[in-house]
Amino acid sequence: xxxxxxxxxxxxxxxxxxxxxxxxxxxxxxxxxxxxxxxxxxxxxxxxxxxxxxxxxxxxxxxxxxxxxxxxxxxxxxxxxxxxxxxxxxxxxxxxxxxxxxxxxxxxxxxxxxxxxxxxxxxxxxxxxxxxxxxxxxxxxxxxxxxxxxxxxxxxxxxxxxxxxxxxxxxxxxxxxxxxxxxxxxxxxxxxxxxxxxxxxxxxxxxxxxxxxxxxxxxxxxxxxxxxxxxxxxxxxxxxxxxxx
Numbered sequence: 001x002x003x004x005x006x007x008x009x010x011x012x013x014x015x016x017x018x019x020x021x022x023x024x025x026x027x028x029x030x031x032x033x034x035x036x037x038x039x040x041x042x043x044x045x046x047x048x049x050x051x052x053x054x055x056x057x058x059x060x061x062x063x064x065x066x067x068x069x070x071x072x073x074x075x076x077x078x079x080x081x082x083x084x085x086x087x088x089x090x091x092x093x094x095x096x097x098x099x100x101x102x103x104x105x106x107x108x109x110x111x112x113x114x115x116x117x118x119x120x121x122x123x124x125x126x127x128x129x130x131x132x133x134x135x136x137x138x139x140x141x142x143x144x145x146x147x148x149x150x151x152x153x154x155x156x157x158x159x160x161x162x163x164x165x166x167x168x169x170x171x172x173x174x175x176x177x178x179x180x181x182x183x184x185x186x187x188x189x190x191x192x193x194x195x196x197x198x199x200x201x202x203x204x205x206x207x208x209x210x211x212x213x214x215x216x217x218x219x220x221x222x223x224x225x226x227x228x229x230x231x232x233x234x235x236x237x238x239x240x241x242x243x244x245x
Contacts, residue, residue, distance in 0.1 A: 011073045014039075018077025038083040038114065039074035041067065041096065049091045049127050060095050067099030075103060075111060084115045085175075086150045086217075088126040090137050093117070097141045114145040114173060114213070121156045121180070131160040135168055147173030150217045152180055153193045154201040161205055171212035174205055178219030191219025195227035203231035 001007045018039055025035035044066060047055040071082055082100055087093045093115055104110045117125055117134050124130050129137075138146045146168055148157050154176040164172045179193030198216070205211040214232060216224045 010069055014070055014073030015077040018074045018079045022078040036080040037078060038081040039071070039077075039079035040083045040085055041070055041074075042086050043088055043092060046092070047089045047127065048095070049089045060091070060098075063092055063095035064099045064102070067096040068102050069099075071096075071100045071103045072106075075107065079111070081112045081114055084113070087115065087117045090117070090125065090127075090129050090134060093138070094141065097143065101142075112144040113142070114147065115141070115143045116147040116149040116173060116175065118151040119148060119157070119160055121152055123156075123160050131163050132167075135164060139169060143170065145171045145173050145213060147175065147213065149173075149175035150177060153177050153191075154198060154205065155193075156180070158201075158205075161209055161211060165209040165211060172210070173213035173215075174202065174211050175213075175215040175217050176202075177217045178221075178224055181219065189219070193219070195221070195224040198224055199227035199231035202228050203235045206232050207235035 001010055001013070018037060021037035025037055029035035044058075044063065045055070046058045046063070048058055048060065048063060050056045074082065084093055084096050087096075097113065097115070100113060115138050117129075117131075117138075119125060119131060125134065135146065146164065148160060148164075154174065157174055157176050161172065161174050176198075177193075178191035178198055181189035181191055184190050198220070202211075202214040206214060214228060216228065
């Protein structure tokens with residue numbers, strides 16, 4: 001928000017966003033199907049681990065302070081989960097969680113942290129961190145869910161997801177794009193993966209690999225999400241791990 005000259009609105013905007021999510025949940029939750037608000041916290045656009053003379057020019061403390069302020073406001077607004085998503089630099093994830101921990105110490109309680117990194121088609125983060133290294137780092141940071149989101153569709157997440165579910169001690173999430181975006185030359189990104197194929201792949205991740213949280217990132221529509229919910233419900237049985245969604 002500092003880039004747009006509205007840094008002073010950070011607290012108010014995040015509180016309002018969380019309250020809007022909570023109000024939406026109240027319209028649809030039932031005693032047997034509660035609804036939860038995830039406070040989505042994306043990357044700052046800086047890359048502290050890089051050698052880029054511009055993008056690396058930020059300190060760990062400055063990043064921590066940024067994430068501290070956002071988490072504080074989101075929790076005040078009523079979120080149930082802090083969701084670090086589309087992470088491209090593992091050092092920035094560390095800074096985010098350090099900021100969260102400061103908030104937790106101040107308020108006297110914790111809320112769950114879901115940390116998701118973004119991998120390219122080679123299975124690495126933007127600065128080269130592979131899925132195994134990312135897993136080791138995330139498991140040391142007191143997070144509650146580890147996952148992947150954005151960048152690619154589920155077809156390119158299959159092997160990283162398989163690795164995570166085979167080696168992680170925490171629940172795994174997978175929230176892909178609706179396929180790799182296509183450049184049409186018009187300035188618009190087109191996501192080619194249709195709802196049913198996407199739902200089938202995510203259903204496989206849940207039923208065969210044991211992924212616990214699925215959803216949709218860029219390019220997904222209400223039709224995608226409806227198909228995903230239907231497919232996951234078909235694949236989860238009464239003895240599935242509680243909380244599979």
